[in-house]
Amino acid sequence: MVDETQTRAGSAPAERSSRPDSARPENGRGDSARPCSGPETPRGREEAPRARDEHRGREDGRRREGASAHHHSSHLSHNRPGEGGRSRFHDQSYAALDLGTNNCRLLIARPTASGFRVVDAFSRIVRLGEGLIGTGRLGEAAMTRAVDALAVCAAKINARRIAGGRLIATEACRSAANGAEFIDRVARETGLELEIVDRETEARLAAAGCTPLVDPHSDGAVLFDIGGGSTEVVWLDRVETCDGGPPAAIIRAWVSVPLGVVTVAERHGGVKVTPDDFEAMVQEFRPHLDAFVAAVGPHNCGRLHLLGTSGTVTTIAGVHLDLPRYDRSQVDGTWLVAEQVRVVVDRLLAMPFAERAANPCIGIERADLVLAGCAILEAVRRAFPCDRLRVADRGLREGILVELMRADGVWRDNPGA
Template sequence: MDDEARPKGGLDPSRTRGPRRSPWGRRHAFGQESHGHQSGGHHNGNAVSDRSTPTYAALDLGTNNCRLLVARPTSDSFRVIDAFSRIIRLGEGISSTGRISEAAIDRAVGALTVCRDKIVTRGVTRARLIATEACRSAENGDAFVQRVRDAVGIDLEIIDRKTEARLAATGCTPLVDPAASSVVLFDIGGGSSEIVNMGSVNGQAGPPKPIIRDWASLPVGVVTLAEKHGGIEVSRDVFERMIQEVEGYLAPFAEKNAELKNSTSLHLLGTSGTVTTVAGIHLGLRRYDRRQVDGCWMTSGQIDTALEQLLAMRYEDRVANACIGAERADLVLAGCAILEAIRRAFPSERLRVADRGLREGMLVEMMRDDEVWWRKNA
């Protein structure tokens, strides 16, 4: 897929058509019934849409981040035409209170309002808007979704862990080495971490499809682990305790997939801010650059070196590092502990880094469902 882009200007108003059935199914993403009746949703009178090419949006409201991609299909993939990402820490404090806080709700509403406006302005014809672990685990998760519907005018879908694992696999499948006998994909999130034993299959229109042999969702992420053990001052003893906690959650999956440890061509495939940060440290980037990070390979020794560099940094050093920053400086070592637990369970000489995941998976599934690549190649 092409790198994220932000073209200037709007779409051609001469290409706009009248109302049609909502592409979001029973309910429109902005609170409209499928027959077109307005029910309190947001309306932007300046929004225009180029109906000659379908435009898709994928929104991932996670425990730590709110992310959006808007894209249009190409001959065999898609091109991103707009994007948004903001750290909102929706899951902050849930591990102790069991609830999404008012401050986190306010941050989420602000970010989702930006996303809504982008979706409207870009004339999106089909969208999927999901929420993950924070909304799954919080006792007020459903109330939060209703509040977002009332305040912003969008309907969030709280997905289950199996769906989250499948979407991550779908989004990352283009980075699977076809020569590998086995691949362990992992997605280190804010409140949960998904791990998948997978392969891929090609020979069809569009991106390759994942073959999911097994999967698990670990009830631990960077936010929950850092809140429990601390994330500002992390000694090596604390880091090891983090790893051991994750190993306990990971053990059933590792035992069930023990044959992977003996695979000579196994490679790891990691998608998360943790993994992209480790790659940025390894590459010595003065400023994060997705073009250099997404798809890059790291050896086991290179990962060890990058982890040592991160452990040696003071909190102030992590804040000052352009690949980490103030918003993630207290979370990155918790993510590194999850990464290290996975590496110990599934030793591999190679890790491929993915700056992609759930959003890309949603885009691929929607486009495949609409058969856009079959039509383009017919």
């Protein structure tokens, strides 16, 4: 396998982030303690597909990798905010879609005084990257599953007045030989114009979405986003903004590793995983972090904490809490110490596949992937043996939403949004 790991070091602010901890969503239930983004739409609660959506910003020839949010984003074209003061955002929404190797996720939100309120959400496991590691191409069945999910997203987007949006695709489409062809198919069949973003953009958006959960009393956080086909690790600080909106991220260094839960599970197996299999997964991932650790330089892990955003860490939190069903309001923002993480991982490793599949915080669709994610997490923990881990049920989509809203000046120009 060609090592496509990318590592960068620097201190430039990312200038984009998600809401601070105090900026809770308004979900109509008076749940003021709920963290910032709204819940995922439960599986099965889907709207009938509609096949068109309007966009702008599509480049001639469509790049296989995007650049910045301003130059290569797939913004939705209708109902951009205009003049008119506070009322201009009253019924305007923003859309953020993330098509990954494993999941298709959508958030639609409206600005609030210091953040945003989620008004609709959708999530479906599509396994777009299934078999990609062996063939180098997206499979027909996988593409059909993804297109079906994206048609639901198109219906949800078309049902609202969208001020702006960004629709991104990540590692599966980046690495597949037919990734660009698939993007064309999506445009034809759903009307959605997806943008294949590069790894630096993916790392930045993850940082933007998770910055509010960085402990302001620490020296920073090591953020990791374990995806289906790639994993981003970011050394992250946070600074308060002057526009009344969410804090901004400062990225000191980042690395993108072309390994995620789907690729690792397909290579090593995910149904019956022995301790030796698990250690082999850890050892495959661990060397990819060496350059990143060197770029970070000397550091005191006692003054840092880990910050994880992925199905892996939210699953670990849900299992640790013994939730009868997954509950985002209890998981997002949860703190775990190293020993609690170790106990849960050992518990998952000892579970037969059927028991993992029956666990309400895992389910049959992720039962063969969760241990691959735990192995990637273990590799990160060995590279950065911090005692504290904060769990984030938020990420790329929240980062997209804040970038769009900040670019439109919703907090600067409209403090009462």
